[in-house]
Amino acid sequence: MHESINEQQCIWKSGLVLSKDETKAEVIEYYGKREIKIRVSGRHKRDLMTIVTHELDKIHDSYQRLKYNKLIPCNCVTCKDSQEPHFYKLENLRNRLAKQKYDVECDLSLD
Ligand SMILES: [Zn+2]
Incomplete structure (x- = not known):
């Protein structure tokens, strides 16, 4: 590129x-x-x-x-501006979407 x-x-x-x-x-x-x-x-x-x-x-x-893993940072209130946010595996988020699960709990804030 x-x-x-x-x-x-x-x-x-x-x-x-x-x-x-x-x-x-x-x-x-x-x-x-x-x-x-x-x-x-x-x-x-x-x-x-x-x-x-x-x-x-x-x-x-x-x-x-x-x-390798592709990780997506959490966008909850606690993680949004954090230098060390919780990360979700992209594959896991995609599986959740495929099963129409639109919410996931943050491991740090539990929101
Ligand atoms: Zn979070």
Whole structure:
């Protein structure tokens, strides 16, 4: 996605900022924690998140034995502005949606 690097300058050893359609995505690798965090802001957050995660999936899928989880931060009142929110597994949330379960309890706030 090199053509989308913000102003062709926002890139450093462990991360970058992508810019596309009035939307920005910050992608940072936390090597010691074995995490990659993606934050999006702007007009088309969902679209850019889909593009970034699709590209990451392609990279991940090129390693046959690599196991990873996709985690979504909780958006409850306690977690929303927290540096350490509760995380849900994306797969679990999707299963819940498929079974029309629209509520899930936060492990931290129990809301
Ligand atoms: Zn929460």
